[in-house]
Amino acid sequence: MWDDIGSDLTIVFTGGDGCFEMLQSEPMLESRVYAWQEIDPMPLEEVLTVIPAFHPVWADADADPDLISMCDHEAAHGNFRAWAKITHHLTVGMKESGRAGVDEDLLRWAYSKLRHRRVA
Template identity: 80%
Template sequence: MTTAGRQGRLPAEREDHYMRLRGAHVVGTRALLAVRENIRAAIDAKAMICIYGPTGHGKSMAVNASLRDLAPQITHRIQFRARPSTRDLRHELFHALGLPGRPPSHAIEFDRTLRGALEEPRVLVCDEAQWLSKLCFEYLRYLWDDTSTDLTIIFTGGNGCFEMLQSEPMLESRVYAWQEIDPMALDEVLTVIPAFHPVWTQADPDLIAMCDREAAHGNFRAWAKITHHLTAGLKQTARTTVDEDLLRWAYSKLGRRAA
């Protein structure tokens, strides 16, 4: 399989957690359950939705885990790290959809090819959507508006994603649902983190609360980082349980995080 073909597919489950954290589980946070329900509704309605929020709160994990259950065979992903042109977008779609042969050389022919491929049910995940330009949004709207296509679009992104989509009235008016992923509240942290990784199963809830208050602040990626350092520390010190000294050592690696 080509690199482009792999990029168009859902990532493997081992990619869900930061740095492929061993022993970590996908846990049913409130955000994940809401993402799953919004995606289910979007697929049923063949709609556009937007899932957004600051980095590290579990957007991609929630979307990927939900789509593995709901639509694994028809999901395709695209992602850009810089402003793409519509030509870039066409080529990325061509490869993400796994279309055969070489990309057409003329825009009209290219559009006809993509519309034809989208006549069968497809779910398109546009990750880091804040990088898309106005022309790219217009092109995606053009494909979605076509009466012959059967397309669900899930826009996901971090800082600036909501503002970018809201600034495009023709697109914003078509978005079926908006979901912001917030940090986990402390009561959820105390329920979720012990189920997230075995290292926390027997941990004192007061230590978990201290860690969240002083370092993690409900950010799932921060919790994954701390867990990485903590498992390494347990191994190095031959300890079997988490104590305050070891925990403070683990999250000191993160530097200071604002709540």
């Protein structure tokens, strides 16, 4: 940690489920948190605006709003990190299959590649 008050250094902690509890359990870490910020999932209206601007694969004519809506409902759930992972898998799948655009089969294949945590 950095305690030089004359510096403009900023440290940002990010994490998923359980990070709040972990940071709170360590007094030296918690004492350095100036502000807690939780990021909520994007509503569908925002997804339909943000995702086509995020990557060219979603801006193509083949990636219509119904396909984006289906993917958000079935896999991404308004989570930008999930959208980034799905997009990566899509671009790999498009390259490997020689497809020029997104279709329902390729999309389902891409988000089937998402890792799901197992709850013990």
